[in-house]
Amino acid sequence: MNTAKRAAQLLSTQNIRSLFDSVEAFLFDCDGVIWKGDKLIDGVSDTLDWLRSKGKKLVFVTNNSLKSRIQYAKKFHSLGISVAEDEIFSSSFAAAMYLKVNNFPQEKKVYVIGGEGILEELQIAGFTGLGGPEDGEKRVELKPNSLFEHDKSVGAVVVGIDPHINYYKLQYGTLCIRENPGCLFIATNRDAVGHMTDLQEWPGAGSMVAAMCGSTEREPIVVGKPSTFMMDFLLEKFHINTSKMCMVGDRLDTDILFGQNAGCKTLLVLSGVTTQTTLQDPSNNVQPDYYTSQVSDLLRLLGP
Amino acid sequence: MNTAKRAAQLLSTQNIRSLFDSVEAFLFDCDGVIWKGDKLIDGVSDTLDWLRSKGKKLVFVTNNSLKSRIQYAKKFHSLGISVAEDEIFSSSFAAAMYLKVNNFPQEKKVYVIGGEGILEELQIAGFTGLGGPEDGEKRVELKPNSLFEHDKSVGAVVVGIDPHINYYKLQYGTLCIRENPGCLFIATNRDAVGHMTDLQEWPGAGSMVAAMCGSTEREPIVVGKPSTFMMDFLLEKFHINTSKMCMVGDRLDTDILFGQNAGCKTLLVLSGVTTQTTLQDPSNNVQPDYYTSQVSDLLRLLGP
Numbered sequence: 280m281n282t283a284k285r286a287a288q289l290l291s292t293q294n295i296r297s298l299f300d301s302v303e304a305f306l307f308d309c310d311g312v313i314w315k316g317d318k319l320i321d322g323v324s325d326t327l328d329w330l331r332s333k334g335k336k337l338v339f340v341t342n343n344s345l346k347s348r349i350q351y352a353k354k355f356h357s358l359g360i361s362v363a364e365d366e367i368f369s370s371s372f373a374a375a376m377y378l379k380v381n382n383f384p385q386e387k388k389v390y391v392i393g394g395e396g397i398l399e400e401l402q403i404a405g406f407t408g409l410g411g412p413e414d415g416e417k418r419v420e421l422k423p424n425s426l427f428e429h430d431k432s433v434g435a436v437v438v439g440i441d442p443h444i445n446y447y448k449l450q451y452g453t454l455c456i457r458e459n460p461g462c463l464f465i466a467t468n469r470d471a472v473g474h475m476t477d478l479q480e481w482p483g484a485g486s487m488v489a490a491m492c493g494s495t496e497r498e499p500i501v502v503g504k505p506s507t508f509m510m511d512f513l514l515e516k517f518h519i520n521t522s523k524m525c526m527v528g529d530r531l532d533t534d535i536l537f538g539q540n541a542g543c544k545t546l547l548v549l550s551g552v553t554t555q556t557t558l559q560d561p562s563n564n565v566q567p568d569y570y571t572s573q574v575s576d577l578l579r580l581l582g583p
Numbered sequence: 584m585n586t587a588k589r590a591a592q593l594l595s596t597q598n599i600r601s602l603f604d605s606v607e608a609f610l611f612d613c614d615g616v617i618w619k620g621d622k623l624i625d626g627v628s629d630t631l632d633w634l635r636s637k638g639k640k641l642v643f644v645t646n647n648s649l650k651s652r653i654q655y656a657k658k659f660h661s662l663g664i665s666v667a668e669d670e671i672f673s674s675s676f677a678a679a680m681y682l683k684v685n686n687f688p689q690e691k692k693v694y695v696i697g698g699e700g701i702l703e704e705l706q707i708a709g710f711t712g713l714g715g716p717e718d719g720e721k722r723v724e725l726k727p728n729s730l731f732e733h734d735k736s737v738g739a740v741v742v743g744i745d746p747h748i749n750y751y752k753l754q755y756g757t758l759c760i761r762e763n764p765g766c767l768f769i770a771t772n773r774d775a776v777g778h779m780t781d782l783q784e785w786p787g788a789g790s791m792v793a794a795m796c797g798s799t800e801r802e803p804i805v806v807g808k809p810s811t812f813m814m815d816f817l818l819e820k821f822h823i824n825t826s827k828m829c830m831v832g833d834r835l836d837t838d839i840l841f842g843q844n845a846g847c848k849t850l851l852v853l854s855g856v857t858t859q860t861t862l863q864d865p866s867n868n869v870q871p872d873y874y875t876s877q878v879s880d881l882l883r884l885l886g887p
Binding site for chain 1: 620621622723725726727728729730731745746747748749750753754757758773775776779780781782783785786787789790791792793794795796797798799800
């Protein structure tokens with residue numbers, strides 16, 4: 280018999296010191312942790328500055344693939360937070376890096392169902408992308424003898440959240456995966472929903488990825504959270520043991536699981552999609568080490 | 584230990600008589616069996632006439648939900664085949680009948696991701712449909728403080744193949760399923776692909792249904808093949824024991840499985856998506872009773 284899973288501890292003045300002292304790098308999810316839609320969450324800016332002043336490394340890990348790292352750095356700046364490009368690990372970047380570390384041939388092309396961010400990261404990594412926003416207004420012709428042509432040199436299809444999903448893109452990606460020998464099927468992530476606006480959740484990459492699974496009867500390689508692919512990258516870059524990292528996120532099944540899979544400490548913040556009720560529901564079997572209401576509690580509990 | 588599964592027999596002059604004499608009703612899938620895209624398969628018309636002349640009941644069972652039964656009858660006529668509306672069982676009709684037999688309240692509305700056929704069948708059955716082709720050109724606004732509103736009186740979302748799938752429809756259906764208490768999630772079918780044109784296969788209802796599963800994290804009620812919901816209807820209508828029916832189809836995992844689930848005899852035709860190689864591959868575990876190249880073999884082997 281297994282012993283019961285240890286329940287998450289509420290972060291407090293009693294337990295925060297041992298967490299803080301043992302952690303060299305804080306990994307932050309963005310949506311629901313740093314911001315909500317286009318609004319910064321209260322106290323985030325001061326808390327990040329204070330963490331830096333205490334010598335902590337900061338890393339921002341996001342499953343949202345709509346933006347590239349360059350675009351994310353701009354978003355941080357526009358919200359008054361100074362973040363360097365190489366502190367950001369987005370799933371758009373992860374998709375490009377997956378191809379790079381797996382020696383994807385330069386002469387092959389990549390078809391994108393998703394946003395501009397994926398195409399930008401592919402280009403920076405030296406790959407040729409097709410599709411994306413450009414195919415958002417394309418329509419199909421369902422007439423006798425009209426053949427839908429696709430590029431036979433496409434060797435990978437990358438699927439992320441796509442607010443301009445259409446039948447043209449589904450057919451393009453499906454033909455590549457089904458008919459181009461060895462074509463890879465890569466998902467930035469499989470999140471069911473995301474905060475595309477501040478007031479509501481919208482279908483996430485999990486919806487577009489599932490649509491492609493439905494038509495191809497194939498399962499994708501997932502590069503975003505909770506897959507540990509991005510963590511392998513982080514390890515290589517920072518040379519910090521994962522036991523000295525703390526993953527801070529608002530989602531149990533992506534952020535917290537991602538941190539746990541990699542051996543990090545984990546801190547759930549309740550400023551995003553997860554409520555305390557969900558966390559403490561008997562059906563929930565993902566328990567972070569700690570939980571708190573928002574990122575600024577770190578400063579509130581420990582700061583000057 | 585189970586004995587090995589009996590392999591399908593090639594239909595021949597030796598075995599056809601026992602099949603023919605024991606069957607009172609032939610159930611035909613349409614796409615890949617009667618036609619391919621908009622082209623009738625050779626010899627179908629003569630064979631159907633001859634079967635009728637021998638006193639056999641004919642039923643046409645299609646997972647394609649784009650058309651209503653009225654529209655299907657017109658398609659048959661345009662191809663020179665005389666078929667009555669009530670010989671046709673489409674998944675668009677099945678969706679409407681599912682709501683009817685389950686006493687779906689008349690005052691509730693039905694949101695449709697799919698074609699005109701579903702809306703027509705809903706209307707004939709006395710229900711109010713929303714969405715469908717009308718929402719095909721609608722776009723979403725992803726701006727701060729813009730709220731995507733949905734009708735709180737929607738009590739069911741019906742999802743079928745939709746060549747005009749977009750993010751608006753995915754969000755509309757997702758909000759209904761996630762936020763309207765007790766809202767049903769009905770799939771016409773889950774076919775991965777379908778012959779939307781004669782030259783190619785295109786993403787089928789399975790793709791749109793999966794997209795909705797991906798965003799709602801819910802599983803649908805399936806009313807088309809291989810679910811036996813339509814068969815229950817057939818039974819009630821024709822009062823013929825299923826052991827005296829023969830399901831004729833081109834797909835192992837929908838048509839043949841549907842026939843077997845219901846206790847019918849099964850005949851696979853190779854005029855559609857399944858090849859003899861697929862049928863005889865050791866990994867295939869759906870074995871029809873018989874297989875043959877096309878429907879007209881019935882007439883060739885038994886006819887005058």
